Amino acid sequence: MLATPAAVHALRVPTPFAVGDVNCYLIDGHPLTLIDTGTKTEESAAILRAGLDGLGYRLGDIEQLILTHGHIDHIGLAAEIARSREAFGKPRPNVLVHAEDMVRVAQYETFTKQRMKSYADIMHSSGVSPKDAPGVTERMMTHYFLSMGESVSDVRPLVEGDVLESGIGQLRVLWVPGHSQGSICLVNEENRLIFSGDHILGDISSNPSLDFDVTTEIPMLTYLRSLDKLLPFDGSTILPGHRKPIFNLKHRVDELKEEYARKLSLAEDTLGPKPKTVYEISRVIYGNYDMDSMILALAECTDLLRILEQKGHARLETVEGVVYAYSVDD
Numbered sequence: 001m002l003a004t005p006a007a008v009h010a011l012r013v014p015t016p017f018a019v020g021d022v023n024c025y026l027i028d029g030h031p032l033t034l035i036d037t038g039t040k041t042e043e044s045a046a047i048l049r050a051g052l053d054g055l056g057y058r059l060g061d062i063e064q065l066i067l068t069h070g071h072i073d074h075i076g077l078a079a080e081i082a083r084s085r086e087a088f089g090k091p092r093p094n095v096l097v098h099a100e101d102m103v104r105v106a107q108y109e110t111f112t113k114q115r116m117k118s119y120a121d122i123m124h125s126s127g128v129s130p131k132d133a134p135g136v137t138e139r140m141m142t143h144y145f146l147s148m149g150e151s152v153s154d155v156r157p158l159v160e161g162d163v164l165e166s167g168i169g170q171l172r173v174l175w176v177p178g179h180s181q182g183s184i185c186l187v188n189e190e191n192r193l194i195f196s197g198d199h200i201l202g203d204i205s206s207n208p209s210l211d212f213d214v215t216t217e218i219p220m221l222t223y224l225r226s227l228d229k230l231l232p233f234d235g236s237t238i239l240p241g242h243r244k245p246i247f248n249l250k251h252r253v254d255e256l257k258e259e260y261a262r263k264l265s266l267a268e269d270t271l272g273p274k275p276k277t278v279y280e281i282s283r284v285i286y287g288n289y290d291m292d293s294m295i296l297a298l299a300e301c302t303d304l305l306r307i308l309e310q311k312g313h314a315r316l317e318t319v320e321g322v323v324y325a326y327s328v329d330d
């Protein structure tokens with residue numbers, strides 16, 4: 001097992017989501033680099049500030065802010081960090097995110113409104129009725145998500161192979177679309193270290209299906225292909241966006257593939273001659289999940305059914321905007 005360099009500090013910042021804390025990583029040296037930010041809530045901002053303070057830094061000292069992907073728990077405080085630096089009369093920090101997730105950061109409000117419409121649409125197409133999700137409306141979700149982030153001006157796009165300087169040496173951008181289209185891992189070959197964002201996590205699976213409205217390919221298939229992109233780095237230490245570091249990369253990739261295969265066969269087992277909605281099937285696969293996890297469950301379940309349909313193991317039919325799934329052999 002390789003030791004993580006002393007110049008890398010994991011700052012655990014709370015989020016209001018079921019996933020718990022997000023790991024933001026500070027890298028000492030020049031340029032002073034922060035990877036990911038936490039949501040724009042007072043609690044997250046205070047804890048990030050306190051974490052930096054404990055290391056002798058202020059928010060405004062950050063020179064380079066790299067966002068592993070455009071999800072709110074990773075980008076919410078980016079605008080605040082940029083402003084803090086300007087408040088000291090220093091040039092803005094370099095804020096960097098993959099080109100495919102640029103819009104999420106640079107036009108947060110516009111993107112969030114579109115997203116929440118997609119969330120409302122997937123609830124409808126999955127057959128969720130108002131009594132299944134009391135109080136959950138597009139308006140409520142929009143209000144909630146808009147409060148947790150804001151647009152950042154002057155964001156710079158990253159693409160596969162870009163190399164960034166940091167206090168521990170070069171960080172190379174590995175593009176791993178799936179969890180979001182613009183997800184990246186940052187590879188630090190010098191220390192055999194990978195900052196993986198949410199592409200791979202230790203004891204929970206990253207949702208591979210949330211970009212259902214962004215791409216025509218089944219997002220879970222994109223994700224599984226991107227998982228394989230990590231395999232050449234077996235033996236590296238993985239510093240993920242949530243939970244603890246991963247030291248057994250190949251083993252973890254295998255585990256995740258098995259888990260998605262198991263969910264796929266579980267989804268197939270639920271199918272019969274009678275039509276079932278995505279929502280009904282999601283309750284069989286994921287159990288009694290709470291409202292916070294509903295979109296995650298519906299999006300992933302939709303992917304499972306689309307994969308089964310592609311393999312000829314399921315039949316999907318849309319009636320008045322609602323998708324119904326059947327077995328094929330009845």
Ligand SMILES: [Zn+2]
Binds near residue numbers: 071198
């Ligand atoms: Zn994420």
